[in-house]
Amino acid sequence: MGTPQTEPWWSRAVFYQIYPRSFADSNGDGVGDLDGVLSRLDYLDLLGIDAIWLNPVTVSPMADHGYDVADPRDVDPLFGGQAALERLIAAAHLRGIKVTMDLVPNHTSSAHPWFQAALAAGPGTAPRERYIFRDGRGSDGSEPPNNWVSVFGGPAWTRVTEPDGKPGQWYLHLFDGEQPDLNWDNPEVFDDFEKTLRFWLERGVDGFRIDVAHGMAKPPGLPDMEHLDNRLLRAKDEDPRFDNPNVHAIHRDIRTVIDEYPGAVTIGEVWVYDNARWAEYLRADELHLGFNFRLVQAHFDAADIRDAIENSLAAAAIENATPTWTLANHDVDREVTRYGGGDIGLDRARAMAMVMLALPGPAFVYNGQELGLPNVELPDEVLQDPTWERSGHTERGRDGCRVPIPWNGETPPFGFSASEDTWLPMPRDWAELTVEKQLTDNGSTLMFFRRALELRREHMAFAGTEIEWLAAPRHALLFQRGDLVCALNAGRRPIALPDAELLLVSKPLVDGKLPPNAAAWLV
DSSP: OOOOOOOOGGGGOEEEEEOGGGTOOSSSSSSOOHHHHHHTHHHHHHHTOSEEEEOOOEEOOOTTTTSSOSEEEEEOGGGTHHHHHHHHHHHHHHTTOEEEEEEOOSBOOTTSHHHHHHHHHOTTSGGGGGBOEEOOBSTTSOBOSSOOBOTTSSBSEEEEEOTTSSEEEEEEOSSOTTSOBBOTTSHHHHHHHHHHHHHHHTTTOOEEEETTTTOSOOOTTOOOOSSOOOSTTOOOTTOTTSOOTTHHHHHHHHHHHHTTSTTOEEEEEOOOOSHHHHHGGGSTTSOSEEEOTHHHHOOSOHHHHHHHHHHHHHHHHHTTOOOOEESOOTTSOOHHHHTTSHHHHHHHHHHHHHHHHHSSSOEEEETTGGGTOOOOOOOGGGOOOHHHHHTTSSOOOSGGGOOOOOOSSSSTTTTSOSOSOOSSOOOGGGGGGOHHHHHTOTTSHHHHHHHHHHHHHHOGGGGOSOOEEOOOOTTEEEEEETTEEEEEEOSSSOBOOOSSOEEEESSOOBTTBBOTTEEEEEO
16 A cells, blocks of 8 residues: 655645735834744744745845846845844744745846846846847837837837947836846756755755746747727736746746755746736646635625635646635735725625635735724825836826734834834724734624634634535525535624534624624534
Protein backbone atom coordinates (compact mmCIF):
# COMPACT_ATOMS: atom_id res chain seq x y z
CA MET A 1 0.00 0.00 0.00
CA GLY A 2 1.19 3.50 -0.78
CA THR A 3 1.66 6.20 1.81
CA PRO A 4 -1.54 8.26 2.18
CA GLN A 5 -1.27 11.76 0.74
CA THR A 6 -1.56 14.54 3.29
CA GLU A 7 -3.41 17.58 2.02
CA PRO A 8 -1.24 20.68 1.55
CA TRP A 9 -1.43 23.38 4.22
CA TRP A 10 -3.05 25.83 1.83
CA SER A 11 -5.91 23.57 0.76
CA ARG A 12 -8.27 24.86 3.46
CA ALA A 13 -6.33 27.78 4.92
CA VAL A 14 -7.71 31.20 5.76
CA PHE A 15 -5.40 33.79 4.21
CA TYR A 16 -5.44 37.31 5.60
CA GLN A 17 -4.58 39.91 2.97
CA ILE A 18 -2.55 42.81 4.35
CA TYR A 19 -2.27 46.06 2.42
CA PRO A 20 0.93 47.06 4.27
CA ARG A 21 0.68 50.82 3.90
CA SER A 22 -2.77 50.70 5.54
CA PHE A 23 -2.35 48.11 8.29
CA ALA A 24 -0.13 49.55 11.05
CA ASP A 25 2.53 52.28 11.10
CA SER A 26 5.47 51.65 13.45
CA ASN A 27 7.54 54.78 12.82
CA GLY A 28 5.00 57.60 12.70
CA ASP A 29 5.36 58.61 9.06
CA GLY A 30 1.67 58.03 8.35
CA VAL A 31 2.32 54.96 6.16
CA GLY A 32 2.00 51.39 7.39
CA ASP A 33 5.10 49.19 7.38
CA LEU A 34 6.34 45.68 8.12
CA ASP A 35 7.28 46.33 11.74
CA GLY A 36 3.72 47.57 12.09
CA VAL A 37 2.49 44.20 10.84
CA LEU A 38 4.89 42.49 13.26
CA SER A 39 3.44 44.50 16.14
CA ARG A 40 -0.05 43.19 15.32
CA LEU A 41 0.75 39.49 14.92
CA ASP A 42 -0.90 38.71 18.26
CA TYR A 43 -4.10 40.20 16.88
CA LEU A 44 -3.89 38.02 13.76
CA ASP A 45 -3.22 34.97 15.95
CA LEU A 46 -6.26 35.86 18.04
CA LEU A 47 -8.37 36.28 14.90
CA GLY A 48 -7.43 32.74 13.88
CA ILE A 49 -5.92 33.10 10.42
CA ASP A 50 -3.47 30.61 8.91
CA ALA A 51 -1.47 32.73 6.48
CA ILE A 52 -0.70 36.31 5.53
CA TRP A 53 -0.68 37.63 1.99
CA LEU A 54 1.35 40.83 1.78
CA ASN A 55 0.67 43.27 -1.02
CA PRO A 56 3.94 44.46 -2.63
CA VAL A 57 6.70 45.64 -0.30
CA THR A 58 9.61 45.57 -2.74
CA VAL A 59 11.54 48.68 -3.82
CA SER A 60 9.28 51.02 -5.78
CA PRO A 61 8.72 54.71 -6.61
CA MET A 62 5.10 53.96 -5.56
CA ALA A 63 3.39 55.26 -8.70
CA ASP A 64 0.98 52.35 -8.20
CA HIS A 65 1.74 51.76 -4.51
CA GLY A 66 4.29 49.01 -5.03
CA TYR A 67 3.00 47.34 -8.17
CA ASP A 68 5.64 49.36 -10.06
CA VAL A 69 8.72 47.41 -8.95
CA ALA A 70 12.18 48.95 -9.28
CA ASP A 71 14.02 46.14 -7.44
CA PRO A 72 12.14 42.86 -6.96
CA ARG A 73 14.78 41.44 -4.60
CA ASP A 74 14.83 44.07 -1.88
CA VAL A 75 12.29 45.62 0.48
CA ASP A 76 11.52 49.31 0.14
CA PRO A 77 12.80 51.49 3.01
CA LEU A 78 9.24 52.85 3.31
CA PHE A 79 8.24 49.45 4.69
CA GLY A 80 11.35 48.98 6.83
CA GLY A 81 13.82 47.31 4.48
CA GLN A 82 14.89 43.70 4.15
CA ALA A 83 15.55 43.18 7.86
CA ALA A 84 11.95 44.09 8.73
CA LEU A 85 10.56 41.40 6.43
CA GLU A 86 12.94 38.83 7.86
CA ARG A 87 11.79 39.75 11.39
CA LEU A 88 8.16 39.41 10.34
CA ILE A 89 8.64 36.02 8.69
CA ALA A 90 10.45 34.63 11.73
CA ALA A 91 7.86 35.92 14.19
CA ALA A 92 4.92 34.74 12.06
CA HIS A 93 6.41 31.27 11.70
CA LEU A 94 6.82 31.02 15.48
CA ARG A 95 3.04 31.48 15.70
CA GLY A 96 2.38 28.94 12.96
CA ILE A 97 1.36 31.65 10.47
CA LYS A 98 2.60 31.34 6.88
CA VAL A 99 3.74 34.38 4.91
CA THR A 100 3.06 34.85 1.20
CA MET A 101 4.12 37.81 -0.95
CA ASP A 102 2.84 39.57 -4.02
CA LEU A 103 5.02 39.23 -7.11
CA VAL A 104 4.56 41.36 -10.24
CA PRO A 105 5.85 39.54 -13.36
CA ASN A 106 3.96 41.45 -16.08
CA HIS A 107 5.86 44.73 -15.79
CA THR A 108 8.48 46.68 -13.88
CA SER A 109 8.78 50.26 -12.77
CA SER A 110 10.10 52.74 -15.30
CA ALA A 111 12.76 53.39 -12.63
CA HIS A 112 14.02 49.79 -12.90
CA PRO A 113 17.67 49.68 -14.06
CA TRP A 114 16.62 47.55 -17.03
CA PHE A 115 14.20 50.17 -18.31
CA GLN A 116 16.61 53.01 -17.74
CA ALA A 117 19.20 51.05 -19.74
CA ALA A 118 16.63 50.49 -22.50
CA LEU A 119 15.93 54.21 -22.76
CA ALA A 120 19.64 55.02 -22.95
CA ALA A 121 20.48 52.27 -25.45
CA GLY A 122 18.17 53.27 -28.28
CA PRO A 123 16.21 51.23 -30.85
CA GLY A 124 17.32 47.76 -31.92
CA THR A 125 19.49 47.12 -28.86
CA ALA A 126 19.50 44.20 -26.44
CA PRO A 127 18.25 46.28 -23.46
CA ARG A 128 15.13 47.26 -25.45
CA GLU A 129 14.38 43.60 -26.13
CA ARG A 130 13.57 43.13 -22.44
CA TYR A 131 10.49 45.33 -22.92
CA ILE A 132 7.95 45.84 -25.70
CA PHE A 133 9.23 48.75 -27.77
CA ARG A 134 7.74 49.34 -31.22
CA ASP A 135 7.99 51.96 -33.94
CA GLY A 136 4.90 54.13 -34.22
CA ARG A 137 2.43 54.12 -37.06
CA GLY A 138 2.06 56.89 -39.59
CA SER A 139 4.67 58.42 -41.84
CA ASP A 140 6.53 60.00 -38.95
CA GLY A 141 5.81 57.29 -36.35
CA SER A 142 3.71 59.71 -34.34
CA GLU A 143 0.77 57.32 -33.85
CA PRO A 144 0.83 54.46 -31.31
CA PRO A 145 1.72 50.99 -32.69
CA ASN A 146 -1.86 49.78 -32.08
CA ASN A 147 -5.07 50.97 -30.43
CA TRP A 148 -4.60 49.27 -27.06
CA VAL A 149 -5.73 51.18 -24.01
CA SER A 150 -4.39 51.09 -20.47
CA VAL A 151 -6.39 49.31 -17.78
CA PHE A 152 -5.99 52.50 -15.75
CA GLY A 153 -7.31 54.71 -18.55
CA GLY A 154 -5.78 56.43 -21.58
CA PRO A 155 -3.52 54.82 -24.19
CA ALA A 156 -1.35 51.79 -23.40
CA TRP A 157 1.62 53.30 -25.28
CA THR A 158 4.03 56.09 -24.43
CA ARG A 159 6.50 57.56 -26.91
CA VAL A 160 10.08 58.07 -25.73
CA THR A 161 12.68 60.64 -26.56
CA GLU A 162 15.67 58.86 -28.05
CA PRO A 163 19.31 59.43 -26.96
CA ASP A 164 19.70 61.83 -29.89
CA GLY A 165 16.92 64.02 -28.48
CA LYS A 166 14.35 63.17 -31.17
CA PRO A 167 10.92 61.51 -30.70
CA GLY A 168 11.34 57.80 -31.22
CA GLN A 169 9.81 54.45 -30.37
CA TRP A 170 6.83 53.68 -28.20
CA TYR A 171 6.73 51.29 -25.22
CA LEU A 172 3.76 49.26 -24.03
CA HIS A 173 2.28 49.65 -20.56
CA LEU A 174 -1.03 47.90 -19.91
CA PHE A 175 -1.24 49.78 -16.62
CA ASP A 176 0.37 53.11 -15.71
CA GLY A 177 2.96 54.80 -17.90
CA GLU A 178 5.45 54.14 -15.12
CA GLN A 179 4.82 50.38 -15.43
CA PRO A 180 6.37 49.24 -18.75
CA ASP A 181 5.43 45.69 -19.78
CA LEU A 182 8.19 43.12 -19.92
CA ASN A 183 8.83 41.07 -23.05
CA TRP A 184 8.40 37.50 -21.85
CA ASP A 185 9.54 36.18 -25.23
CA ASN A 186 13.03 37.22 -24.11
CA PRO A 187 14.62 34.42 -21.99
CA GLU A 188 16.41 37.01 -19.86
CA VAL A 189 13.07 37.96 -18.34
CA PHE A 190 12.32 34.51 -16.93
CA ASP A 191 15.92 34.03 -15.85
CA ASP A 192 15.65 37.16 -13.73
CA PHE A 193 12.22 36.18 -12.39
CA GLU A 194 13.61 32.81 -11.34
CA LYS A 195 16.26 34.65 -9.31
CA THR A 196 13.46 36.58 -7.61
CA LEU A 197 11.48 33.43 -6.79
CA ARG A 198 14.51 31.71 -5.29
CA PHE A 199 15.62 34.83 -3.42
CA TRP A 200 12.41 35.00 -1.41
CA LEU A 201 11.82 31.27 -1.02
CA GLU A 202 15.29 30.87 0.45
CA ARG A 203 14.43 33.59 2.98
CA GLY A 204 11.45 31.69 4.28
CA VAL A 205 8.57 33.03 2.21
CA ASP A 206 5.87 30.36 1.91
CA GLY A 207 4.58 31.29 -1.53
CA PHE A 208 3.38 34.01 -3.83
CA ARG A 209 0.27 35.70 -5.10
CA ILE A 210 1.08 36.37 -8.75
CA ASP A 211 -0.26 39.67 -10.01
CA VAL A 212 -1.97 39.70 -13.42
CA ALA A 213 -1.25 35.99 -13.82
CA HIS A 214 -3.23 35.98 -17.07
CA GLY A 215 -0.97 38.65 -18.53
CA MET A 216 2.74 38.45 -19.46
CA ALA A 217 2.34 36.75 -22.86
CA LYS A 218 1.33 39.05 -25.71
CA PRO A 219 -0.24 37.94 -29.01
CA PRO A 220 1.94 37.82 -32.15
CA GLY A 221 1.74 41.06 -34.09
CA LEU A 222 -0.09 42.87 -31.28
CA PRO A 223 -3.44 43.14 -33.14
CA ASP A 224 -5.84 45.99 -32.41
CA MET A 225 -8.55 45.67 -29.78
CA GLU A 226 -12.10 45.35 -31.10
CA HIS A 227 -13.70 46.62 -27.89
CA LEU A 228 -11.98 49.63 -26.35
CA ASP A 229 -12.98 49.12 -22.71
CA ASN A 230 -10.26 50.38 -20.43
CA ARG A 231 -12.22 50.32 -17.19
CA LEU A 232 -10.34 48.67 -14.38
CA LEU A 233 -10.85 44.90 -13.99
CA ARG A 234 -13.63 44.69 -16.58
CA ALA A 235 -11.72 43.18 -19.48
CA LYS A 236 -13.50 40.37 -21.29
CA ASP A 237 -12.15 37.11 -22.64
CA GLU A 238 -11.83 38.37 -26.23
CA ASP A 239 -9.39 41.06 -25.07
CA PRO A 240 -6.07 40.50 -26.94
CA ARG A 241 -4.08 42.08 -24.10
CA PHE A 242 -4.62 39.12 -21.75
CA ASP A 243 -4.98 35.32 -21.57
CA ASN A 244 -2.79 34.50 -24.53
CA PRO A 245 -1.84 30.80 -24.88
CA ASN A 246 1.90 31.30 -24.33
CA VAL A 247 1.24 32.45 -20.76
CA HIS A 248 0.87 28.80 -19.77
CA ALA A 249 4.46 27.98 -20.70
CA ILE A 250 5.51 30.77 -18.34
CA HIS A 251 3.49 29.28 -15.50
CA ARG A 252 4.93 25.84 -16.14
CA ASP A 253 8.42 27.30 -15.88
CA ILE A 254 7.48 29.04 -12.63
CA ARG A 255 6.02 25.82 -11.22
CA THR A 256 9.23 23.93 -12.01
CA VAL A 257 11.09 26.32 -9.70
CA ILE A 258 8.40 26.34 -6.99
CA ASP A 259 8.35 22.53 -6.83
CA GLU A 260 11.93 22.59 -5.56
CA TYR A 261 10.60 24.20 -2.35
CA PRO A 262 8.18 21.76 -0.67
CA GLY A 263 5.06 23.43 0.69
CA ALA A 264 5.43 26.63 -1.32
CA VAL A 265 2.23 27.81 -3.00
CA THR A 266 1.41 29.97 -6.02
CA ILE A 267 -1.89 31.84 -6.20
CA GLY A 268 -2.81 33.51 -9.46
CA GLU A 269 -4.85 36.64 -10.07
CA VAL A 270 -6.75 35.26 -13.07
CA TRP A 271 -9.39 37.60 -14.51
CA VAL A 272 -10.63 35.06 -17.08
CA TYR A 273 -14.35 34.41 -17.38
CA ASP A 274 -14.59 31.28 -19.52
CA ASN A 275 -14.42 28.33 -17.13
CA ALA A 276 -12.40 26.04 -19.41
CA ARG A 277 -9.85 28.75 -20.12
CA TRP A 278 -9.68 29.74 -16.47
CA ALA A 279 -9.11 26.13 -15.46
CA GLU A 280 -6.07 25.86 -17.73
CA TYR A 281 -4.16 27.99 -15.21
CA LEU A 282 -4.84 25.36 -12.54
CA ARG A 283 -3.43 22.40 -14.42
CA ALA A 284 -1.22 20.14 -12.31
CA ASP A 285 1.98 21.75 -13.58
CA GLU A 286 0.86 25.39 -13.36
CA LEU A 287 -0.66 27.38 -10.46
CA HIS A 288 -1.68 25.73 -7.20
CA LEU A 289 -4.57 28.13 -6.67
CA GLY A 290 -6.31 30.77 -8.74
CA PHE A 291 -8.70 33.53 -7.81
CA ASN A 292 -12.06 33.09 -9.47
CA PHE A 293 -13.80 36.43 -8.91
CA ARG A 294 -17.39 35.42 -9.60
CA LEU A 295 -18.37 35.52 -5.92
CA VAL A 296 -16.86 39.01 -5.58
CA GLN A 297 -18.94 40.17 -8.53
CA ALA A 298 -22.21 38.53 -7.45
CA HIS A 299 -25.03 40.76 -6.24
CA PHE A 300 -26.76 39.97 -2.95
CA ASP A 301 -29.26 37.79 -4.74
CA ALA A 302 -29.78 34.09 -4.06
CA ALA A 303 -29.76 33.06 -7.72
CA ASP A 304 -26.70 35.19 -8.50
CA ILE A 305 -24.79 33.85 -5.49
CA ARG A 306 -25.66 30.25 -6.28
CA ASP A 307 -24.60 30.74 -9.88
CA ALA A 308 -21.26 32.20 -8.76
CA ILE A 309 -20.62 29.26 -6.42
CA GLU A 310 -21.63 26.63 -8.97
CA ASN A 311 -19.53 28.31 -11.65
CA SER A 312 -16.46 28.51 -9.43
CA LEU A 313 -16.78 24.89 -8.33
CA ALA A 314 -17.31 23.73 -11.91
CA ALA A 315 -14.29 25.67 -13.15
CA ALA A 316 -12.01 24.18 -10.49
CA ALA A 317 -13.37 20.69 -11.10
CA ILE A 318 -12.29 20.76 -14.75
CA GLU A 319 -8.69 20.28 -13.61
CA ASN A 320 -9.47 18.68 -10.23
CA ALA A 321 -8.14 21.89 -8.65
CA THR A 322 -8.91 23.39 -5.26
CA PRO A 323 -11.53 26.17 -5.38
CA THR A 324 -10.57 29.49 -3.83
CA TRP A 325 -12.96 32.02 -2.30
CA THR A 326 -12.89 35.72 -1.55
CA LEU A 327 -15.35 38.59 -1.18
CA ALA A 328 -12.95 41.52 -0.97
CA ASN A 329 -9.49 42.78 -1.87
CA HIS A 330 -7.55 45.97 -2.50
CA ASP A 331 -9.02 46.40 -6.00
CA VAL A 332 -12.78 46.34 -5.34
CA ASP A 333 -15.25 48.27 -3.20
CA ARG A 334 -15.65 46.83 0.27
CA GLU A 335 -18.56 44.42 0.50
CA VAL A 336 -20.46 46.44 3.17
CA THR A 337 -20.73 49.19 0.57
CA ARG A 338 -21.32 46.86 -2.38
CA TYR A 339 -24.22 45.17 -0.62
CA GLY A 340 -26.10 48.40 0.09
CA GLY A 341 -24.20 50.26 2.82
CA GLY A 342 -25.22 51.01 6.39
CA ASP A 343 -26.78 48.34 8.60
CA ILE A 344 -28.19 46.42 5.62
CA GLY A 345 -24.79 46.30 3.91
CA LEU A 346 -23.12 45.12 7.12
CA ASP A 347 -25.75 42.43 7.74
CA ARG A 348 -25.33 41.15 4.21
CA ALA A 349 -21.53 41.27 4.44
CA ARG A 350 -21.60 39.13 7.60
CA ALA A 351 -24.01 36.70 5.98
CA MET A 352 -21.84 36.40 2.88
CA ALA A 353 -18.76 35.81 5.04
CA MET A 354 -20.52 32.75 6.45
CA VAL A 355 -21.38 31.53 2.96
CA MET A 356 -17.75 31.94 1.86
CA LEU A 357 -16.31 30.26 4.95
CA ALA A 358 -18.71 27.33 4.59
CA LEU A 359 -17.38 26.47 1.13
CA PRO A 360 -14.58 23.91 0.60
CA GLY A 361 -11.12 25.28 -0.16
CA PRO A 362 -9.08 28.24 1.11
CA ALA A 363 -10.68 31.60 1.87
CA PHE A 364 -9.12 35.06 1.64
CA VAL A 365 -10.07 37.82 4.08
CA TYR A 366 -9.02 41.41 3.30
CA ASN A 367 -7.73 43.50 6.19
CA GLY A 368 -10.62 45.40 7.76
CA GLN A 369 -13.22 42.99 6.41
CA GLU A 370 -13.37 41.41 9.87
CA LEU A 371 -14.22 44.84 11.29
CA GLY A 372 -17.08 45.47 8.88
CA LEU A 373 -15.38 48.50 7.36
CA PRO A 374 -17.22 50.24 4.50
CA ASN A 375 -15.65 52.07 1.58
CA VAL A 376 -14.73 55.67 2.33
CA GLU A 377 -15.88 58.57 0.17
CA LEU A 378 -12.64 60.51 -0.10
CA PRO A 379 -12.30 64.09 -1.34
CA ASP A 380 -10.87 64.47 -4.83
CA GLU A 381 -7.70 66.17 -3.64
CA VAL A 382 -6.47 63.16 -1.62
CA LEU A 383 -7.01 60.48 -4.29
CA GLN A 384 -3.78 58.69 -5.20
CA ASP A 385 -4.78 55.75 -7.38
CA PRO A 386 -3.35 56.32 -10.90
CA THR A 387 -6.77 55.42 -12.30
CA TRP A 388 -8.11 58.81 -11.13
CA GLU A 389 -5.73 60.86 -13.26
CA ARG A 390 -5.43 58.47 -16.22
CA SER A 391 -9.22 58.20 -16.60
CA GLY A 392 -9.55 61.99 -16.76
CA HIS A 393 -11.24 61.99 -13.34
CA THR A 394 -14.04 59.72 -14.51
CA GLU A 395 -13.01 56.67 -12.43
CA ARG A 396 -12.27 57.36 -8.78
CA GLY A 397 -10.06 54.32 -8.43
CA ARG A 398 -9.48 52.04 -5.49
CA ASP A 399 -8.41 54.37 -2.66
CA GLY A 400 -11.77 54.09 -0.90
CA CYS A 401 -11.13 50.46 0.06
CA ARG A 402 -7.54 51.14 1.14
CA VAL A 403 -8.05 53.58 4.03
CA PRO A 404 -5.93 52.60 7.08
CA ILE A 405 -7.21 50.23 9.77
CA PRO A 406 -8.66 51.74 13.00
CA TRP A 407 -7.10 50.07 16.04
CA ASN A 408 -8.06 52.09 19.13
CA GLY A 409 -9.05 55.48 20.51
CA GLU A 410 -11.83 57.93 19.73
CA THR A 411 -10.33 60.06 16.95
CA PRO A 412 -8.17 59.55 13.86
CA PRO A 413 -5.62 58.07 13.37
CA PHE A 414 -7.15 55.50 15.77
CA GLY A 415 -3.82 53.96 16.78
CA PHE A 416 -2.82 53.24 13.20
CA SER A 417 -0.02 55.79 13.42
CA ALA A 418 1.48 58.36 15.78
CA SER A 419 0.88 60.89 13.00
CA GLU A 420 -2.53 62.38 12.23
CA ASP A 421 -1.33 62.92 8.65
CA THR A 422 -1.99 59.39 7.43
CA TRP A 423 -1.40 58.59 3.76
CA LEU A 424 -5.17 58.49 3.26
CA PRO A 425 -7.43 60.30 5.75
CA MET A 426 -9.48 58.21 8.17
CA PRO A 427 -13.15 59.05 8.83
CA ARG A 428 -14.03 60.23 12.33
CA ASP A 429 -17.11 57.99 12.46
CA TRP A 430 -14.89 54.90 12.58
CA ALA A 431 -14.55 55.37 16.36
CA GLU A 432 -17.16 52.64 16.86
CA LEU A 433 -15.37 50.25 14.50
CA THR A 434 -11.94 50.08 16.15
CA VAL A 435 -10.40 46.74 17.06
CA GLU A 436 -10.29 47.86 20.71
CA LYS A 437 -14.04 48.55 20.84
CA GLN A 438 -15.03 45.44 18.93
CA LEU A 439 -12.94 43.10 21.10
CA THR A 440 -15.08 44.08 24.10
CA ASP A 441 -18.41 43.65 22.29
CA ASN A 442 -19.54 40.05 21.84
CA GLY A 443 -22.00 41.18 19.16
CA SER A 444 -19.38 42.94 17.05
CA THR A 445 -18.35 41.96 13.56
CA LEU A 446 -14.83 41.19 14.79
CA MET A 447 -16.05 38.77 17.46
CA PHE A 448 -18.38 37.21 14.90
CA PHE A 449 -15.42 36.61 12.57
CA ARG A 450 -13.33 35.15 15.41
CA ARG A 451 -16.10 32.66 16.22
CA ALA A 452 -16.67 31.78 12.56
CA LEU A 453 -12.96 31.15 11.95
CA GLU A 454 -12.70 29.10 15.14
CA LEU A 455 -15.60 26.86 14.08
CA ARG A 456 -14.22 26.52 10.56
CA ARG A 457 -10.84 25.49 11.93
CA GLU A 458 -11.93 23.14 14.74
CA HIS A 459 -15.37 21.70 14.00
CA MET A 460 -15.41 18.38 12.20
CA ALA A 461 -18.44 19.44 10.16
CA PHE A 462 -16.14 21.50 7.91
CA ALA A 463 -14.23 18.47 6.61
CA GLY A 464 -16.32 17.84 3.51
CA THR A 465 -14.86 18.65 0.09
CA GLU A 466 -18.09 18.88 -1.92
CA ILE A 467 -21.40 20.66 -1.51
CA GLU A 468 -24.96 19.55 -2.16
CA TRP A 469 -27.76 22.02 -2.80
CA LEU A 470 -30.87 21.49 -0.68
CA ALA A 471 -34.41 22.65 -1.31
CA ALA A 472 -34.81 26.24 -0.12
CA PRO A 473 -37.50 28.95 -0.10
CA ARG A 474 -37.46 31.52 -2.86
CA HIS A 475 -34.72 34.13 -2.39
CA ALA A 476 -32.81 31.77 -0.07
CA LEU A 477 -29.95 29.32 -0.38
CA LEU A 478 -29.38 26.08 1.46
CA PHE A 479 -26.40 23.82 0.90
CA GLN A 480 -24.73 20.97 2.73
CA ARG A 481 -21.02 20.26 3.03
CA GLY A 482 -20.42 17.00 4.86
CA ASP A 483 -22.36 17.39 8.11
CA LEU A 484 -22.54 21.18 7.82
CA VAL A 485 -25.61 22.97 6.49
CA CYS A 486 -25.35 26.64 5.46
CA ALA A 487 -28.50 28.73 5.04
CA LEU A 488 -28.66 32.21 3.53
CA ASN A 489 -31.77 34.39 3.54
CA ALA A 490 -31.49 36.98 0.76
CA GLY A 491 -35.22 37.68 0.80
CA ARG A 492 -37.48 40.04 2.73
CA ARG A 493 -39.19 37.63 5.16
CA PRO A 494 -37.82 35.32 7.85
CA ILE A 495 -37.44 31.70 6.79
CA ALA A 496 -37.66 28.42 8.71
CA LEU A 497 -34.42 26.55 9.27
CA PRO A 498 -33.85 22.78 9.03
CA ASP A 499 -34.36 20.83 12.21
CA ALA A 500 -30.73 20.69 13.31
CA GLU A 501 -28.32 22.09 15.89
CA LEU A 502 -27.50 25.74 15.34
CA LEU A 503 -23.76 26.44 15.28
CA LEU A 504 -23.68 30.14 14.35
CA VAL A 505 -25.90 32.87 12.97
CA SER A 506 -24.84 36.19 11.49
CA LYS A 507 -27.90 37.88 13.03
CA PRO A 508 -30.19 36.75 15.87
CA LEU A 509 -33.12 34.53 14.95
CA VAL A 510 -36.64 35.97 14.97
CA ASP A 511 -39.17 33.57 16.56
CA GLY A 512 -36.84 30.71 15.67
CA LYS A 513 -36.56 31.80 12.05
CA LEU A 514 -33.63 33.19 10.05
CA PRO A 515 -34.27 36.91 9.39
CA PRO A 516 -33.59 38.64 6.07
CA ASN A 517 -29.98 39.44 5.17
CA ALA A 518 -28.66 36.70 7.45
CA ALA A 519 -26.97 33.31 7.33
CA ALA A 520 -26.79 30.30 9.64
CA TRP A 521 -24.61 27.23 10.13
CA LEU A 522 -26.26 24.05 11.38
CA VAL A 523 -25.19 20.43 12.01
